[in-house]
Amino acid sequence: MMERILITSAIPYINGIKHLGNLVGSQLPADLYARYMRARGHEVMFICATDEHGTPAELAAAKAGKPVAEYCAEMWQVQKDLSDGFRLSFDKFGRSSSPQNRRLTQYFAGRLADNGLIEEVSERQVYSNADGRFLPDRYIEGTCPNCGYERARGDQCENCTKQLDPTDLIDPRSAISGSTDLEVRETKHLYLRQSQMKDQLDAWITSKTDWPILTTSIAKKWLHDGDGLRDRGITRDLDWGVPVQKGDDVWPGMEGKVFYVWFDAPIEYIAATKEWADGKGLDDAAWRRWWRTDEGADDVRYVQFMGKDNVPFHTLSFPATIMGSGEPWKLVDYIKSFNYLNYDGGQFSTSQGRGVFMDQALSLLPADYWRWWLLSHAPENSDSEFTWENFQASANKDLSDVLGNFVSRVTKFARSKFGEVVPEGGSTAAEDANSPDTPGHWLVLAVSQNIALYEQHMENMEVRKAANELRRIWAAGNEYLQEFAPWSVHKENPDAAAHIVRLALNYIRLLAILSRPFIPDTSAAILNALNVEDTNWLRFNSGKESNRINALVESLSALPPGHAFTVPDNLFRKIGDEERVEWSERFAGVRA
């Protein structure tokens, strides 16, 4: 039965190129899931965007010597090109600075205000005269009153870990300019009264018993820590952002202020869907059927992917915005969260130039190498680690030896004995299926269970387990060849060898289809070499084993005798020891 699945990946911040840890923590597994669900015939809406507002964006733009809007537009293009390079199949890669998001963010704020969930709070914040801006706590540096560390930040001292208030610091200065010309000013901000919705949120989270522990434990911690869920400031004194308005109306007293990025960023999931519709010239119904349960989204399953640092905003703040609107907007059904990927014994570090960033990765090797390694090592249960040795070993063994060489040996053998057409002779896959000890029977029995498990893991977003199962399915091709040894059989019985090879060529087609969510380019190269038109997943209408076997038999008959193919270039080259050493030195950065 066809389902409708809405998938969002946490939106990457605009101020620079993301590293492989960012990629594997949300966008890449989301893409895997989106591709799989499309392949299974479901209707998918896969949304991502750049998160463009906030102080770091302003500072990065200033550092680049550009107006912030221009800087963001350029960086959006850079990130868009990289996501294309990694074959991330977003239906829309939007921008949180879009007019659509501006209006929608202002709309939600208005709804929340109407429902009594916004509170105006006057507070005192540090203002830097030299920088001409209010400073977030962590952009203030000074001497720690507790331990005397001279580079303590306004929120916490990194040396003694004591939590601080900016006014606690001795000799405070701006971390941006170093200026000590600071003063405390009164300023008014809007707070989202999340505390009003604590019980509602708690009940909702509690009901999600099938979510990853990582997701629910973080949410529960925030709900129950101290006095419980706290209200959250959702505005800032900045120039760059969504101007504070109550719907279409001005918000008296809030002139010149913008919404806090974490208020408008999740709303961009919705707005980006409108960007998608607008870009295609579709009407509002086209996007609202994904987001309004009263306008067609009641049958949508909504899945979010994110790194663990994003969990509080997706389990609490954004749901509070949705629930607090009092309108039937679609709430998330499942949150798949990830731990961090570390780099060779430490963390990825932008400032230290440590680790591999998305642009660098693509300059070294094609996307499929990275996709395969990252997904098959996704940090699902705990932080995981990238090492060059592991990367080299996995890529060479899994991709070159197990998969690439299998395709190579089959197609080259077929060409040398029968020419570049699928050979005829021997029995059919359907006949084999009912005859024990035949190649077709052996192959179907060997992989049927693996494919069932693979599909189950993909459904459940068990990324590493799915990769592991897929590898087994690749390896079964080599086991099959060893079992039936067409190179020996051919000497005595060319027809029997033709039959073995025909099945093998068909199995390659099946592998390409099953592997597509992980390694789309390689799959495309295989399907292209085999002149395959029909790239549909296995066809079956129930989970019954007999049904599955029938579908497999059908799939293994897809390329008929006489069908022309070509031998593809080697699908994967091996990563050599020399280049591995060179790369590990090049990306080591400054060791701490």
Added chain:
RNA sequence: GGGCCUGUAGCUCAAUUGGUUAGAGCAGAGCGCUCAUAACGCUUUGGUUGGGGGUUCGAGUCCCUCCGGGCCUACCA
């Protein structure tokens, strides 16, 4: 300080939620194959599940404690 996660073979990870003798891949060893990218297949050596204590007929799994690694702690996003 508080909370959470985590520690299983040399390496990367499993273990149907307390149930036979803790399993895979890689690396190592042996044998086989010769179609293929010196690739592939089969067999096989590796574990006192971080240490100690407890509950139980039964513990990798639950409890206590110690040791190690990591994350979060609400104005970075």
